[in-house]
Amino acid sequence: MEEFAGVPLDELRACPHCDALHRLPGHIRSRAKAVCGRCGSVLIAPRNGAFTRIIALAATALILMVAALFSPFLDLTAAGMHSNASILDAAMAFSQGIMLPLSLAVGAFIIVIPVLRLLLILYTLVPLVAGRPAAARAPIAFSLAEALKPWSMAEIFVIGVAVALVKVAGLATVTPGPAFWAFGALVFVTVLQDSFMDKEQIWAAIDAGRVR
Amino acid sequence: MVTVREAGLVGCTRCGRVHHMGASACDRCGAPLSSRDETSLQRVWAWWWAGLIAYIPANLYPMLLTSTLVSNTESTIVGGAVELFLHGDVGVALIVLVASVVIPIAKFMAIAFLAVSLNKRHIMGEHAQHRLFSVVEFIGRWSMIDVFVVAILASLVRFSVVATINPGIAAVSFALSVAFTMQAALSFDPRIIWDDEK
Structure with missing residues (x-):
């Protein structure tokens, strides 16, 4: 206990998973990780130039989402007949009758929430990178982006597409359109972007950039 | 520590x-x-029961309604897997069965087990419980894959009268069940796991 006596609160951090008390290490190299000594969770994992990269990747992801929404997604051919679906069609698959709320939920999971997260992250990080004070609602915006993370399901949708394609493969020929590739790329870019997100780094920057 | x-x-x-x-x-x-989140376990159990109750109609009602020129078939989750199996697609049948039956049930059992065995160290150590919780938290959202498969099939297979796939009402209860169990896992305060370590 003595090792923490007299240490200012600013220099302490709590592990959110097991409540272990840690002293903030002075400097962590890019790509190095600070791991909780008790439960093994990664607590801090900074990367050089992370914010600029996150902004670039988030902007890329937004463009890919627009491309994915407004181009052909999947085309099905069987015995000379054609059928096609866009990503919006997939989201609206449950729109008949009482299943409508599910359509709204699917639309939220695969389109609205991923886009909202990208916008919130841009809102938080753009002023910080530009050297301006943090946006007034940056703490709320970044908290919301983090809270929405489990509900952003674009990558699960992509695997769902793969499973659906396997299911119809024997009965019909499926031709993936540009939207299919754009959405796949979007998932890849999002995963890459998440690998640059270090919560401690972002919260510290918001805190330092706050107007007091 | x-x-x-x-x-x-x-x-x-x-x-x-x-x-x-x-x-x-x-x-x-x-x-x-x-x-510590003192109400954590209450909320875990409330969401757990909601998820379990929603999971029952998800299995009893049809997930997919397939209509062709000659027939109309309604398939439930398990029924669909059995059909695939009889069709000879053993691999796909197993994937469907694991994703929509084995994983959801394992998830219900894992959450209940964690909530019951919390701080009973003769059953499971902190590190094992911590890992089990991480797995449950990670895997929970992936169950939504079934709902997306139904959405894609229903929006794609539309050959007017010749062959059409429509979503069944089970998709709604399945989605609710997944969302509720995700909430159950999110309500859990993992710090409680470590409270009796000495």
Whole structure:
């Protein structure tokens, strides 16, 4: 206990998973990780130039989402007949009758929430990178982006597409359109972007950039 | 290892900042502070039961309605897997069965097990419980894949009268069940797991 006596609160951090008390290490190299000594969770994992990269990747992801929404997604051919679906069609698959709320939920999971997260992250990080004070609602915006993370399901949708394609493969020929590739790329870019997100780094920057 | 609580402090679970015990909200990220979430287990159980109840109609009612020129078939989750199996697609049948039956049931059992065996160290150690919780938390959202498969099939297979696939009502209860179990896992305060370690 003595090792923490007299240490200012600013220099302490709590592990959110097991409540272990840690002293903030002075400097962590890019790509190095600070791991909780008790439960093994990664607590801090900074990367050089992370914010600029996150902004670039988030902007890329937004463009890919627009491309994915407004181009052909999947085309099905069987015995000379054609059928096609866009990503919006997939989201609206449950729109008949009482299943409508599910359509709204699917639309939220695969389109609205991923886009909202990208916008919130841009809102938080753009002023910080530009050297301006943090946006007034940056703490709320970044908290919301983090809270929405489990509900952003674009990558699960992509695997769902793969499973659906396997299911119809024997009965019909499926031709993936540009939207299919754009959405796949979007998932890849999002995963890459998440690998640059270090919560401690972002919260510290918001805190330092706050107007007091 | 000293815990934040033993040091007379309280940690923010959102951003990790440490505060004096009396603080009610984090001054860095604004999250409400509590040393332990005392109502955590109540909420876990409430969401758990909601998820389990929603999972029952998800299995009893049809997930997919397939209509062709010659027939109309309604298939439930298990029925669909059995059909695939009889069709000879053993691999796909197994994937469907694991994703929509084995994983959801394992998830219900894992959450209930964690909630019941919490701090009963002769059953499971902290590290094992911590890992089990991480797995449950990670895997929960992936069950939504079934709902997306139904959405894609229903929007894609539309050959007017010749062959059409429509979503069944089970998709709604399945989606609710997945969302409720995700909430159950999110309500869990993992810090409680470590409270009796000495």
